[in-house]
Amino acid sequence: xxxxxxxxxxxxxxxxxxxxxxxxxxxxxxxxxxxxxxxxxxxxxxxxxxxxxxxxxxxxxxxxxxxxxxxxxxxxxxxxxxxxxxxxxxxxxxxxxxxxxxxxxxxxxxxxxxxxxxxxxxxxxxxxxxxxxxxxxxxxxxxxxxxxxxxxxxxxxxxxxxxxxxxxxxxxxxxxxxxxxxxxxxxxxxxxxxxxxxxxxxxxxxxxxxxxxxxxxxxxxxxxxxxxxxxxxxxxxxxxxxxxxxxxxxxxxxxxxxxxxxxxxxxxxxxxxxxxxxxxxxxxxxxxxxxxxxxxxxxxxxxxxxxxxxxxxxxxxxxxxxxxxxxxxxxxxxxxxxxxxxxxxxxxxxxxxxxxxxxxxxxxxxxxxxxxxxxxxxxxxxxxxxxxxxxxxx
Ligand code: LMR
Numbered sequence: 001x002x003x004x005x006x007x008x009x010x011x012x013x014x015x016x017x018x019x020x021x022x023x024x025x026x027x028x029x030x031x032x033x034x035x036x037x038x039x040x041x042x043x044x045x046x047x048x049x050x051x052x053x054x055x056x057x058x059x060x061x062x063x064x065x066x067x068x069x070x071x072x073x074x075x076x077x078x079x080x081x082x083x084x085x086x087x088x089x090x091x092x093x094x095x096x097x098x099x100x101x102x103x104x105x106x107x108x109x110x111x112x113x114x115x116x117x118x119x120x121x122x123x124x125x126x127x128x129x130x131x132x133x134x135x136x137x138x139x140x141x142x143x144x145x146x147x148x149x150x151x152x153x154x155x156x157x158x159x160x161x162x163x164x165x166x167x168x169x170x171x172x173x174x175x176x177x178x179x180x181x182x183x184x185x186x187x188x189x190x191x192x193x194x195x196x197x198x199x200x201x202x203x204x205x206x207x208x209x210x211x212x213x214x215x216x217x218x219x220x221x222x223x224x225x226x227x228x229x230x231x232x233x234x235x236x237x238x239x240x241x242x243x244x245x246x247x248x249x250x251x252x253x254x255x256x257x258x259x260x261x262x263x264x265x266x267x268x269x270x271x272x273x274x275x276x277x278x279x280x281x282x283x284x285x286x287x288x289x290x291x292x293x294x295x296x297x298x299x300x301x302x303x304x305x306x307x308x309x310x311x312x313x314x315x316x317x318x319x320x321x322x323x324x325x326x327x328x329x330x331x332x333x334x335x336x337x338x339x340x341x342x343x344x345x346x347x348x349x350x351x352x353x354x355x356x357x358x359x360x361x362x363x364x365x366x367x368x369x370x371x372x373x374x375x376x377x378x379x380x381x382x383x384x385x386x387x388x389x390x391x392x393x394x
Contacts, residue, residue, distance in 0.1 A: 147184060
């Protein structure tokens with residue numbers, strides 16, 4: 001049987017991670033995978049998570065199963081973090097998943113069950129794993145234009161032009177904030193226009209929110225998703241706790257559905273439970289429990305929010321430093337977009353050859369589409385990157 005298996009395409013981001021590890025050069029900079037790193041290159045366990053872990057170790061008396069949707073306290077805490085009071089809680093059904101990727105995968109599964117004919121519209125570009133999962137599931141998808149490679153901002157005119165072809169029941173995948181891979185995000189006015197269009201087209205928005213708190217702040221980054229939840233009759237939301245709680249390997253995420261018709265919530269909840277049971281039975285609990293403890297214990301929550309703010313400000317500082325340095329070296333403002341982008345990533349707009357030159361000649365690793373992880377930099381490496389960018393002819 002196994003002889004029929006074919007080699008699968010390698011994930012570009014994970015492949016880059018491996019290449020970086022194997023590079024023997026001392027002077028190298030990893031701007032690849034979306035993991036936060038502090039100034040010394042470490043990905044720390046956040047203080048509040050560490051404190052919650054200690055308490056959990058002391059107080060947890062069983063490792064028996066939770067519910068199929070995970071601990072209800074986790075869903076409550078996360079629904080409130082993501083959706084605020086944009087919709088009544090009883091319009092939301094939610095199930096814990098293994099990470100944000102698990103939530104995305106279950107979300108697509110839900111679409112497939114509810115409307116096998118649905119086409120999924122994805123931003124061009126989007127996180128490559130969105131496409132890989134859709135392909136793997138045999139689901140139809142179509143890109144909509146999103147990024148303007150001249151301005152490095154959102155190409156909103158073409159985005160709207162492409163989305164006018166959406167059919168009733170189609171699903172439009174949107175990034176809640178901190179667009180991956182571009183760093184270019186919708187304004188509130190643009191969110192509003194997208195909502196009006198989707199309402200008109202009777203399409204269903206699916207929002208992937210994996211970086212809440214990394215852009216402009218916890219509430220600010222949720223504005224788009226909350227506007228959508230408030231206005232649209234049905235929404236699918238995949239949230240990740242990997243980045244904003246720094247618990248990557250604990251695989252902690254939540255899939256939510258919003259339905260304004262409350263009589264659907266029970267059915268939706270049952271479907272989410274069913275999907276969990278089919279795919280992995282009970283979702284992992286450790287990370288979810290830590291998140292719940294952090295969000296529901298006032299001192300831990302305050303400390304977590306403060307540390308997240310430090311992380312966010314450090315990335316904003318690095319963005320500004322890089323934009324300033326490039327302005328100085330090029331005598332132009334053509335890299336100012338780096339300071340305007342939000343989240344962990346910016347798409348630099350370098351060609352694949354220039355990305356390769358940066359890696360080969362300067363030991364600088366970024367994804368082939370020239371996505372760079374701002375958090376992979378520090379004050380000392382910013383000037384090195386700026387110089388290499390200029391030398392590589394970007
Ligand atoms: C990324 O885009 O680098 C992260 O979301 C990590 C991943 O799994 O790809």
